[in-house]
Structure formats: C-alpha cells, structure tokens
Amino acid sequence: MATTFKTFLNSDIVTTKTLLHEAIPITGALVSGTYNGGKPNNTELNIKNYSHGMFQSVFDYPYLSSSANHIFDISVGFSTGSVLSGNVKQVKRTQQEKKIQIYNQMAQVLMGHDKDGNIRAFDQDGDTAGQNPHAGKIHEAFFLNFSRLLTKDEIKKGSFSIEIGVDPRFRVEGDLRKNTGRTIIIKDTNAQNDYRVNSPAGEFGILSASSVQASGAIAHGRTTGSATATRPAWPTKPSNIGLIFYQAGIVVLDARLFASALGNSQRTVEVGTTDNNSSIDGDQIYALTGGILNSASCIMIPQSKPINPTEAEIRSKDVYALLTGSTIQTAANGLRHRIKKISFNNTTELNSSVYFCRAHHNEFNYSSNPTYLADSKIRVKNIASDMPISYVTSIGLYSSDNELLAVAKLSEPLRKDPTNELTLRVRLDY
Amino acid sequence: MAFLDNSGDIILDAVLTDTGRFRMARGDFRIVKFALGDDEIDYSLYNKNHPSGSSYYDLEVLRTPVLESFTNNTSLMKSKLLSISRTNILHMPVLKLHNGGLNGTANASLNTKLSGDLSSYLITVDELSERVGASESLINEQIAGKGLIKGSTTEALASPDSAVIAIELGLDTTQLAPTVAYPSDLVETQFIIELDNRLGSLVDSTGQSVSVSFVDDDGVASYFVGAGTSLVSNAFDTLTETNNNGQGLTRHRVRGPRDKVIQFKILPNTQLANSNFLFDRLGSTLTTSTSLLGAGGGGDALFEENLSFRFIDTFVRVTAATVGVSVDIPIRFMKKV
Numbered sequence: 062m063a064t065t066f067k068t069f070l071n072s073d074i075v076t077t078k079t080l081l082h083e084a085i086p087i088t089g090a091l092v093s094g095t096y097n098g099g100k101p102n103n104t105e106l107n108i109k110n111y112s113h114g115m116f117q118s119v120f121d122y123p124y125l126s127s128s129a130n131h132i133f134d135i136s137v138g139f140s141t142g143s144v145l146s147g148n149v150k151q152v153k154r155t156q157q158e159k160k161i162q163i164y165n166q167m168a169q170v171l172m173g174h175d176k177d178g179n180i181r182a183f184d185q186d187g188d189t190a191g192q193n194p195h196a197g198k199i200h201e202a203f204f205l206n207f208s209r210l211l212t213k214d215e216i217k218k219g220s221f222s223i224e225i226g227v228d229p230r231f232r233v234e235g236d237l238r239k240n241t242g243r244t245i246i247i248k249d250t251n252a253q254n255d256y257r258v259n260s261p262a263g264e265f266g267i268l269s270a271s272s273v274q275a276s277g278a279i280a281h282g283r284t285t286g287s288a289t290a291t292r293p294a295w296p297t298k299p300s301n302i303g304l305i306f307y308q309a310g311i312v313v314l315d316a317r318l319f320a321s322a323l324g325n326s327q328r329t330v331e332v333g334t335t336d337n338n339s340s341i342d343g344d345q346i347y348a349l350t351g352g353i354l355n356s357a358s359c360i361m362i363p364q365s366k367p368i369n370p371t372e373a374e375i376r377s378k379d380v381y382a383l384l385t386g387s388t389i390q391t392a393a394n395g396l397r398h399r400i401k402k403i404s405f406n407n408t409t410e411l412n413s414s415v416y417f418c419r420a421h422h423n424e425f426n427y428s429s430n431p432t433y434l435a436d437s438k439i440r441v442k443n444i445a446s447d448m449p450i451s452y453v454t455s456i457g458l459y460s461s462d463n464e465l466l467a468v469a470k471l472s473e474p475l476r477k478d479p480t481n482e483l484t485l486r487v488r489l490d491y
Numbered sequence: 492m493a494f495l496d497n498s499g500d501i502i503l504d505a506v507l508t509d510t511g512r513f514r515m516a517r518g519d520f521r522i523v524k525f526a527l528g529d530d531e532i533d534y535s536l537y538n539k540n541h542p543s544g545s546s547y548y549d550l551e552v553l554r555t556p557v558l559e560s561f562t563n564n565t566s567l568m569k570s571k572l573l574s575i576s577r578t579n580i581l582h583m584p585v586l587k588l589h590n591g592g593l594n595g596t597a598n599a600s601l602n603t604k605l606s607g608d609l610s611s612y613l614i615t616v617d618e619l620s621e622r623v624g625a626s627e628s629l630i631n632e633q634i635a636g637k638g639l640i641k642g643s644t645t646e647a648l649a650s651p652d653s654a655v656i657a658i659e660l661g662l663d664t665t666q667l668a669p670t671v672a673y674p675s676d677l678v679e680t681q682f683i684i685e686l687d688n689r690l691g692s693l694v695d696s697t698g699q700s701v702s703v704s705f706v707d708d709d710g711v712a713s714y715f716v717g718a719g720t721s722l723v724s725n726a727f728d729t730l731t732e733t734n735n736n737g738q739g740l741t742r743h744r745v746r747g748p749r750d751k752v753i754q755f756k757i758l759p760n761t762q763l764a765n766s767n768f769l770f771d772r773l774g775s776t777l778t779t780s781t782s783l784l785g786a787g788g789g790g791d792a793l794f795e796e797n798l799s800f801r802f803i804d805t806f807v808r809v810t811a812a813t814v815g816v817s818v819d820i821p822i823r824f825m826k827k828v
Contacts, residue, residue, distance in 0.1 A: 064573070065526050065812075069523060420527060429570045429573060431816075438664060441539075454528060454530060455527065457526045457571075461524075462704075465510060465567060466522055467506065468505070468567050472501055474531070474532060476553065488505065
C-alpha cells in the first residue's frame with residue numbers, strides 16, 4: 062500500500078525552551094539631534110508629544126512616517142513625600158498633579174503597596190522593609206519606559222548601560238549631550254548575580270553610576286548618614302542612583318543624578334514663595350537630599366547658544382527647577398538632550414517543539430511529482446530492478462484531518478533512496 | 492518568495508501556515524503526522540546518460556535552488572514523496588482527464604469533453620445563459636460534447652447534455668497492456684477534490700450534492716470521496732486503443748492498466764446567479780464570435796454571435812490520496828450580461 066503521510070511517535074516530538082538575546086544600541090544622536098538639524102530649539106520630528114502632557118515618546122524615525130518604530134517613552138514624577146512636592150507646604154508646582162500621578166502610577170505597578178495599602182515609594186537599594194520609611198527612597202525620578210519592540214520578553218540582567226553628559230556648562234551650540242567634558246555611565250553592574258524579586262512587576266536591579274573621565278564626575282565616597290552642617294541626611298550614593306525593572310522594561314533614574322554632591326552647592330528649596338535663593342527662612346527652606354556630581358548641578362534646559370552659567374543661572378535651570386517649574390515635556394526634553402548612549406541586550410524566551418521526521422530506508426523513495434513519470438514510467442529508472450530515487454525539498458506537518466499546519470523547506474534538495482535514511486529535525490518556536 | 496541560501500550547511504526554514512495560525516487561535520493546533528515534498532524538483536533533469544557515470548546523473552537535480560516557505564497552506568506540498576515497500580516498481584499511476592476518451596473515440600454516453608475553444612469546462616450559472624433559441628443565448632440543443640455544464644438548476648445539471656468531468660487513474664503506458672493486473676499496492680481508496688467554495692460545490696453526475704469535508708481559511712472546500720461512493724467507479728473496460736480482434740475500442744484515455752474513474756459535476760453557487768459581485772471582482776467579460784463559442788464558426792459553436800458574458804476562470808484540483816498524484820481541471824463560470 063502506498064502512503065504519503067507518516068504519523069509521529071511520542072518519542073519524535075520534544076519540547077524545549079531557549080533564550081535568545083539581541084544587542085540594542087540607542088545612540089544619543091537618535092534621541093536628540095538627528096531629526097532637528099542639530100538645533101535644539103527646532104522641532105524634533107521623531108519626538109511625539111501629547112496634549113495630555115503625561116509623557117513623551119521617542120521614535121527611531123520621524124513618527125509620522127510608517128517606517129518609524131516607537132523605541133521608548135520618557136516621563137518624570139515625584140512622590141507626595143518629596144520635598145519638591147507642593148503638598149509639603151501647600152504650594153502649586155507646574156503640572157504637580159500629573160507628576161504625582163505618574164510617580165504613583167509607576168510606583169504602584171513597579172513597587173506595589175505596603176501592608177496598609179499605601180503605595181510604596183521607589184527604594185534606592187530595593188530594601189522596602191527598611192526601618193525608616195523616608196530613608197533611602199527615590200522621591201523624584203525620571204522614567205524611561207522601553208517599548209516591547211526593544212525589550213521583547215525582558216532586558217538581560219547586567220547588560221544595561223546609559224551614558225549621560227553631566228557637565229554643568231553649555232558650551233557647544235546644538236545640544237547638551239555634545240559637551241563631553243563630563244559624563245557618567247549608569248549600569249546594572251553584576252545584576253545577573255545580584256537582583257531583587259520583591260516587586261510585583263518582576264525582577265529588578267540596582268543602577269550604579271561611575272565616572273567616565275579619570276578626573277571623576279562623581280563625588281565618590283558619599284555614604285548614608287546623619288545630617289551635618291554642610292550635608293543633609295541620607296545623601297544619595299552613586300551606587301544607588303536608580304532601578305531597572307527587567308520584565309517591565311522600565312528604568313527609574315533618581316533625578317538627583319544631575320545634582321551636585323558638594324556641600325557648598327547644596328541645593329535648598331524654599332516653598333511658599335517664588336523666590337528660592339534669597340534670604341533664609343527656617344520655616345520655608347527645605348534642604349534637598351543631595352546629588353552625586355563632583356561639580357555644580359547640571360543645567361537641564363537646552364540652550365540655543367553656548368553659555369557658561371553662573372550659580373544663579375544654574376539654580377534657575379537645574380534639575381530641581383526643572384521638576385518644580387517646568388512641564389513633564391520640558392523635563393523629558395532636559396533628560397533626552399543629555400543622553401549620549403543607551404545600550405542593553407534583550408531576551409526572547411523561545412518555547413520550541415522539535416519534530417523529528419524520520420524517513421527510513423524503505424520510506425519516501427517514490428514521488429508524486431508530475432515530472433517523476435514519463436508515460437507513467439519512472440524517469441530515474443531504466444528497468445524495474447533499478448533503485449527508486451526521490452529528492453526532498455519540503456517537510457509538511459499535518460493535523461489528523463490532513464490540514465497543512467506548518468511547513469519547513471530545506472536549503473537544498475536531499476536525495477532519498479533505499480540505501481539511506483534521513484532524520485530531519487524541524488523546530489517550531491512559539 | 493526568495494531562494495534559500497544554499498552555499499553552506501543545509502538549513503531548514505520552518506513556518507506556520509495560515510491554517511496553522513488559524514488552528515492555533517482556535518485552540519486545536521495539533522501536529523500528528525508529516526509528509527515530505529519535492530515541489531521544486533524537475534525529474535527530467537535526471538540524466539541517465541551522463542558520460543561521467545551514475546554519480547553525475549542527478550548533478551543538476553541537486554543544484555536546484557529551493558524557495559523559502561510560503562505560508563499559504565494550499566500553495567505548498569503539491570507533490571509528496573511516497574512510501575512503497577516494494578522497490579521494483581517501474582510504472583506508477585497518473586490522473587488523466589477523460590476528455591472524450593482516447594482519440595475522441597469514447598462512448599457517446601460519456602459527455603466528458605472540454606470546450607475545444609477554451610480548453611476548459613464552461614458552467615452557466617443561470618437560466619438566461621442557457622436559454623434555447625436564435626434570439627437567446629444557446630443556438631440549439633446540440634451541446635453535448637462541447638464542454639458545457641448547465642448549472643442553472645439541478646435538473647439542468649443532471650441532464651445528459653450537461654457535461655460531466657471524468658478523471659481516470661491508471662498506468663498511462665503502452666508498455667503494459669490494459670489487461671495486465673493493476674498493482675495491488677497502488678490501488679487508490681480515496682480522492683480529494685478541492686474547489687473554491689464561493690463559486691460552486693461538488694455534485695455527482697446525477698446532480699446529487701456531495702458533503703464537504705472542510706473549508707479552509709482561504710475558502711477552499713475539500714471533498715473526501717471514498718472508492719465506494721457514487722462518484723467513483725472501477726475501470727470501464729480493459730480494451731486497447733486499437734480494435735484488436737474486433738473486441739472494440741477502449742473508452743479510456745489511460746492506455747495501460749486502469750484503476751478507478753471519478754466523475755462529477757459542479758453546481759454553481761446561487762450567489763453567482765443573483766449577483767455580479769464576484770464576476771466583477773474575480774472575472775472578466777467576453778463576446779462570442781465566429782471564432783469563439785459563436786455560431787457559424789468551427790469548434791464549439793454554443794452561442795449566437797455577439798453575445799456578452801461575464802466569466803470567472805478557476806480550477807478544480809483532484810488528488811488521489813493514496814498515491815499522491817493530482818491534476819488541476821480548468822473551469823469557467825459564465826453568466827450572460
């Protein structure tokens with residue numbers, strides 16, 4: 062009896078799981094500069110802003126083009142417990158509700174709730190059970206939400222890196238990131254061996270900053286501790302400058318990475334008045350918890366021409382001013398224009414079924430190909446005792462009712478005759 | 492589809508077909524068997540006379556570039572490899588359209604000829620397209636043998652002057668006499684007939700409808716027809732094409748040992764009679780003339796001259812499930828404008 066199908070045995074089907082990694086490099090020029098002709102005040106065609114003003118989207122090409130791919134979103138927020146929050150002294154900040162809403166939304170999804178149902182703040186070292194609920198928290202943060210197109214199933218632990226320009230000056234016309242005097246790299250160093258699992262959104266790692274230049278852009282050695290005359294309590298450590306949530310594909314950057322760590326540049330914020338750098342009033346001044354930079358704070362608003370800002374100019378354009386006096390869109394622009402490079406590896410989890418298609422010596426030696434016969438005689442034979450020969454180019458996988466569900470093609474024909482046996486391994490990934 | 496890179500190791504390019512994805516969405520995706528195919532292979536390239544010897548016979552065959560996988564389930568695995576335990580088979584069966592029988596000497600009761608003008612079966616979809624009379628469409632009732640299937644009603648379809656599509660399975664060779672026993676391991680037990688479900692459905696030669704086995708995601712209906720059904724019969728005779736010893740001429744087109752004959756007609760979908768939508772989308776128009784289906788000319792003078800018809804060309808695929816061979820039969824649905 063002639064047959065065209067062969068039924069799989071149980072031992073012919075195997076399921077496996079493999080991880081596939083891709084390197085994702087995002088250049089700073091793509092994030093700012095390429096699509097505005099190098100003029101920071103020009104419209105950037107690959108940046109999409111929304112009327113709701115809650116976040117900003119970055120595309121890899123002018124977003125009105127069908128060729129554009131969404132690569133990540135930027136937003137910014139602060140908690141109700143932040144010193145910057147007007148809640149502390151009942152003062153109105155620009156887009157305060159939206160910034161708090163963004164922070165709470167992200168914290169709720171990524172950090173979850175405590176036993177009383179309150180939203181947990183982002184924690185610098187991931188230890189949400191710390192004794193002091195206000196210590197070691199990230200109350201002001203930039204959020205980078207990478208698209209699933211880039212992160213796939215998750216970001217590979219230990220592979221994330223973002224290089225940021227932190228020079229307080231602005232000397233090059235065009236963009237903040239082009240002033241390469243001082244840069245820092247923020248990475249999830251050793252996260253493949255040291256990560257946290259106490260987030261409802263999956264695993265997360267701690268981001269740490271390091272100087273690129275030998276001279277150092279970071280004030281190393283700052284540790285947690287009590288307030289001193291020149292230093293507030295719980296200063297920020299460069300080794301805890303943000304969090305990265307691998308499955309969610311979200312990076313939380315502590316806004317203090319753009320602030321100075323130096324005692325004489327400690328930033329204070331006066332709430333309740335619009336004047337924040339004049340006379341000291343103990344009831345109105347709040348000292349911020351300090352930054353990490355071994356320099357003055359960065360100006361965060363792109364300029365149309367080079368400037369070497371004075372202390373007063375820095376204070377009016379630094380990250381705290383940005384968070385309190387600017388919209389989320391402007392704050393996103395500020396971060397974006399300082400990004401020099403982002404890179405990470407993504408991970409795709411492939412679940413595979415492997416089908417072993419075994420053609421034994423006495424199987425699949427004839428063909429129903431119309432060219433196989435000439436006047437019903439098999440072309441590859443002269444006489445009946447000649448060996449039948451066929452050539453395999455395709456493998457069809459069928460359901461029980463003979464519907465073709467999957468097909469595999471060989472890159473070149475394989476000869477099949479009674480003297481050989483073939484085992485073709487077809488892998489279907491899901 | 493591009494060709495696969497064949498410069499290095501042998502690789503496999505595997506994809507789910509559209510039906511596979513559909514089944515996955517429906518939740519009954521389950522692979523239970525496989526088949527091997529050789530769609531790209533042209534066996535006429537096998538050179539048994541190569542001067543360098545048998546190692547070089549299939550040199551050209553093995554150089555055949557292979558296309559990437561299609562995802563359309565009906566575009567792949569057209570020709571499958573066969574498993575037959577016997578290795579001394581020299582002849583294998585083919586499917587041949589009866590088309591009036593060998594040399595046109597078929598018994599007159601078998602109205603199986605194609606339209607000679609169009610090399611296709613013509614299927615009229617409504618009564619207007621079949622009306623008899625000089626001022627109407629058909630020129631007279633002498634339409635038998637001209638490849639016309641009257642599809643306006645089941646009665647018209649069942650009438651003897653409405654053509655029947657007949658396909659024979661057998662060893663089409665003069666090296667084996669028709670009286671030689673047909674190989675038992677090549678006997679066919681089931682045929683698969685595939686047809687665009689939007690356009691028509693399968694009926695037997697008496698107009699009785701045949702149950703459709705399934706309709707795939709592309710709207711192609713498959714009918715599994717077993718050897719014991721009214722559509723399938725054994726060979727008509729074991730005669731030859733010459734009248735040896737006065738025994739008569741064969742009614743078959745297959746010249747050697749014969750297995751089965753499958754006969755059917757196509758009932759057009761009523762939507763074709765009631766709407767021009769599919770004709771406008773899938774078809775075109777023609778005007779009869781003395782050289783095309785029209786009166787006064789040669790060939791198949793079915794209609795008056797200068798009549799306009801809408802038409803859709805398609806085909807019916809018949810596959811012998813066991814031995815794997817298949818044949819595509821061209822059909823044309825026609826509707827008078």
